[in-house]
Amino acid sequence: MRQGSSLVIRGGTIIDGTGRKPFIGDVAVVDGRIVEVGTVTIQADQEIDAKGLLVTPGFVDIHTHYDAQAVWSNRLDPSSWNGVTTVMMSNCGVGFAPCKPHERDVLVKLMEGVEDIPEVVMTEGLPWNWETFPDFMDRLAERQYDVDIVTQVPHAAIRVYVMGQRGADREPATDEDRREMARLVVEGIEAGALGFSTSNAIAHKTLDGKPTPTLAAAEEELAVIAEAVGTTGKGWVQIITDFDDPAEELTRLRRVAARSGRPMSLTLAQREGKPGHWKLLLDMIEDANKDGVKLLAQIMGRQIGINFGFEISLNPFCERPAYKAIAHLPFEERLSHLKDPAFRTKLLAEKTEDPSLRRRLNCWDRIFELGTPPNYEPPLEESMEARAAAAGVPVEEFVYDLLLKDGGTTILFRPVTNYVDGNLDACLEMMKHPNTVMGLGDGGAHYSFICDSSTTTYTITHWTRDRTRGEKVPLEWIIKRLSSDPARTIGLEDRGVIAPGYKADLNVIDYDRLNVGPLHVVYDLPASGRRLNQRTEGYVATIVSGVPVYREGESTGELPGRLVRGPQQPEQQAAAAE
Secondary structure, eight states, X not given: OOTTOEEEEEEEEEOOSSSOOOEEEEEEEETTEEEEEESOOOOOSXXXXXXTSEEEEOEEEOOOOTTTHHHHOSOOTTGGGGTEEEEEOOOTTOOSOSOOGGGHXXXXXXXXXXXXXXXXXXXXXXXXXXXXXXXXXXXXXXXOBSSEEEOOEEHHHHHHHHHTHHHHTTOOOOHHHHHHHHHHHHHHHHTTOOEEEEEEOTTOBOTTSOBOTTTTOOHHHXXXXXXHHHHHTOOEEEEEEOOSSHHHHHHHHHHHHHHXXXXXXXXXOOBSSSTTHHHHHHHHHHHHHHTTOOEEEEEOSSOOEEEEOSSSSOOTTTTSHHHHTTTTSOHHHHHHHHTOHHXXXXXXXXXOOSHHHHHHHOOGGGOEEOTTTTOSSOOGGGBHHHHHHHHTSOHHHHHHHHHHHHHHTOOEEEEOBSOTTSSSHHHHHHHHSTTEXXXXXXXXXXXXXXXXXXXXXXXXXXXXXXXXXXXXXXXXHHHHHHTHXXXXXXXXXXXXXXXXXXXXXXXXXXXXXXXXXXXXXXXXXXXXXXXXXXEEEOEEEXXXXXXXXXXXXXXXXXXXXXXXXXXXXXXXXXXXXX
């Protein structure tokens, strides 16, 4: 926002991010900060009439993977289309810095496999004008965005940087290796990163099946690095892990967190194979917090799921030989084959051989048509199995023909977590727990089969307005969970609240019109790369640092978003501390 510029939002229903009840009032902004809330008499350079509309803080998405997109684009959509004004990237231990020139391919292949960003997209889009993590931060600081961005130091990158091929091959780190990794993490946090991230998830691997360098990293390696984070007095430790043995693994991570003294975020979801583990984990997390060890379960307001379609990378038949033979073809050519009755007969006669893939791809009682608007809490009687039975058609034929509708653009949804019971009650219980924080939007990743950035908008509409299959929650509570709670968790205490002294990151929302749109495919990445996209409606204005960046979902052309370095405080608190 230019020096001396001002904005007043008049007559809106203010939901201020603290959890207090909504109230009618004005919001005045000068030089990117909120200066007055209530009845504002000053005249501003720009005014927004918010009568009949909601005024909320901008939302904070603490789990994204925009590390690549932030280098080649000024727009971090779809997150920025969902009222998000701050994103945290470099989650799950993956990123592009630090990186020696001869090891770039290692990080590219890892990001390609773990986060589903095509190698050609990164080859075309990454300039690699950095080596160290502070270098990378400096390159980001030179750019302008439609949101603010914050970073973490990724474990896989520093492991490869320090250990070379030994690190990529997951060899044990020596004492010297651990000390050097710890030094690099401190260097990154002192340069402005808000934490350190790592992964112990077996699914995180390159496309050729090589696990992430951090898989099964020794406790002492994590602990030495976490202790180094603790010496800075800033940031957190973010971990994704499978929790196959929840008691053993959480006990180990609790020891690491205790040695660090900093908060630790752990991704949590209800798994199909182990549906009760999440409750055990929450109980253990609660016990740790009672003992002064700050553990947080990072959760989301709907399922973590995958999308199926003939235009995207996954569909229920994609592991069958006939489909693999045409998978490389452009969409229109694939579609021509798929419409051929002889090809249809051949493909449907084949089977998905791998049992784990068959559970994921051909679990017909857990696959649903997503619809318009998308329904993320469908009843089991709307599954492919149930609909095919009602139609008297073999289920695979039913699914095949459904995917060919609308020119082959139909999207199906396969919930993978948080839907064991056929509803979202587990999500509600997680959201209500005092030791959870909402995140996992995953923007900038899984371009061709997941699009979860809309979870922010869906969480508002579903849980406060649209849900018909169970309990709803107060709007002011959800807004707090999406704004001030995640902001405060990562040390950004200057945003997420509508009050004088806070950063003027705001949304003006037509609540009645607020909705998530249908999934569709666009080809707008570098090298004409493909991604799933999902627009929203109802955001009358999204404002970053006092500057409207979107009006009715359309860009204003303004890019006030910047790299944020380190923890932040509201202006009045910063002044009081001096």
